[in-house]
Amino acid sequence: MDKKPPTRRGSSFCSLRYGLALIMHFSNFTMITQRVSLSIAMIAMVNGTQQHNGVNASTQGLFVDNNPIKKFNSGVSVYEWSPETQGFIFSSINYGIILTLIPSGYLAGIFGAKQMLGTGLLVSSLLTLFTPLAADFGVILVIVIRTVQGMAQGMAWTGQFTIWAKWAPPLERSKLTSIAGSGSAFGSFIILCVGGLISQALGWPFIFYIFGSIGCVCCLLWFTVIYDDPVHHPCISVREREHIVSSLAQQSSSPRRSVPIKAMVRCQPLWAIFIGFFSHFWLCTIILTYLPTYISSVLHVNIRDSGVLSSLPFIAASSCTILGGQLADFLLSRNLRLITVRKLFSSLGLLLPSLCAVALPFVTSSYLATVILLILIPGTSNLCDSGFIINTLDVAPRYASFLMGISRGFGLIAGIISSTATGFLISQDFVSGWRNVFFLSAAVNVLGLVFYFIFGQAEIQSWAKERPLTRL
Missing domain, CATH: 1.20.1250.20 (MFS general substrate transporter like domains)
Incomplete structure (x- = not known):
């Protein structure tokens, strides 16, 4: 419980x-x-x-x-x-x-x-x-x-x-x-x-x-x-x-x-968090790195307008992060199970941006629709902050900082791979390349969510509980 x-x-x-x-x-x-x-x-x-x-x-x-x-x-x-x-x-x-x-x-x-x-x-x-x-x-x-x-x-x-x-x-x-x-x-x-x-x-x-x-x-x-x-x-x-x-x-x-490395490696709930980070950072890194380029090339605006438009998604992301945290704690105060809240916000933070990304290649002729979807991707993605991103505080609060380091390592690896893959795909063909980038990102997000749904937990793991010291 x-x-x-x-x-x-x-x-x-x-x-x-x-x-x-x-x-x-x-x-x-x-x-x-x-x-x-x-x-x-x-x-x-x-x-x-x-x-x-x-x-x-x-x-x-x-x-x-x-x-x-x-x-x-x-x-x-x-x-x-x-x-x-x-x-x-x-x-x-x-x-x-x-x-x-x-x-x-x-x-x-x-x-x-x-x-x-x-x-x-x-x-x-x-x-x-x-x-x-x-x-x-x-x-x-x-x-x-x-x-x-x-x-x-x-x-x-x-x-x-x-x-x-x-x-x-x-x-x-x-x-x-x-x-x-x-x-x-x-x-x-x-x-x-x-x-x-x-x-x-x-x-x-x-x-x-x-x-x-x-x-x-x-x-x-x-x-x-x-x-x-x-x-x-x-x-x-x-x-x-x-x-x-x-x-x-x-x-x-x-x-x-000491840090129980072997127990951590065998812990499926931890791997669910790691895979969640990998999926989340895959799309987030693409948006952060390539958003000005995408806006400039698709919407055909100048550098200053491209910068302003590129900034709008992140004010939405900031707002969604705070609102998501408020809503998550409200649901917990209404006796909703902790793991239910974590999986709910993980689902919203991975599925919603995936749907927006998949829709992007089909609305490039509409300036307004493109901007709206680009704003929604980082905004909805940040709902993960109330999901698996803070899940380490639930399953192993004693080692939260150490495990967060590993989690972000998975995210950074995903960012390096996704940035390289994006550059390769759009260099082959601009239109089909971006479509493949967004479809691939959606697939990675869905697979990460499925893994988290199956193995994610919110109870403190046995190896992370405090025990009386009986030996040095």
Whole structure:
């Protein structure tokens, strides 16, 4: 049976845990803007070359000499970076994230998530500030910086779930994590919406300067306000601390225990979560990476309009993340089984965007229908945040951060494969290529949902329960 705390006492939105969710929302906002900033700046970093020097980037080698060849838009440098070079730069941050997702999640469970997350955010912010300077020194240095930045962000992403395992009462997990997680969607909206304007008005380096500086400010706020658990926070009220501690009494954990790797490998509910992440990130990565290109080529709009239109789906995604969390906790408060809620939102988050994706190739003649479907895909996809994405907090709260690292690793692998497959398919034939991309994405989503429906659970697994220590 799914266990629920007997009371919702102390669940006011004015409580400290909701303040923590807002700060984490700001942190996620900062990290995604730093991650996507290069995608926006790249247009100005290489387009000036094509406009002013007549160089066809596709004819360049992979690692060409990228010293600035022209001063464009108030003395800003532009580079001869081929599409292959750009793709290598874009993918480097994903490789960095993969390298640290699992070890950082494990270390966060031992040494505390506050230091891991705060350090990761600080390193990512500083590297963002130095990216324009690195570009002048060469493409290799940019790739190195992006890889290290990915490692730092991998530390920051996974540390969050260690914090929520100690701060979020079971009936408020969906709500709190959705508030925090919606920062990523909102950050994607902001950077896509204003990045082009900043580049046009001030020059592309200011995209990195502005969002890198915002990250440094966020770090100061993080190290000042955030604590690993409510017991040691100096500003929390006695009522709220008792409410959180009592609601998590049956999920207390001992960070000194070793991780039961063999039990995890044999755990089918965990594999259901991993496959869910793989399916979810497959389509999400395609939308995040190729949305501006798809809008520009299908709707035939200019770069600025393409950026604005590309930002709209992510404000919908941010709204759906928060609303989904509210609805999930409401259904739980009405005594709906926890696993039923998780599977319901997983179904909505995988089936609805699949239907929209399959319909896209058939409505390209309609501007309005295309925009609506493109907005609905990221929005409905984020309903998964109240499904399998936080399911690790249900089945193994003691190892939530470690398992979230593995889960995101599956998602990043899916993103790398889907991005490569998309580029290959649309290079063969643009129209049929995009149709095949969306059909393949829908198939991956459906298969992932079927697997989760069969093997997904919401009970704490036996190997994740606290037991008295009888030996060293």
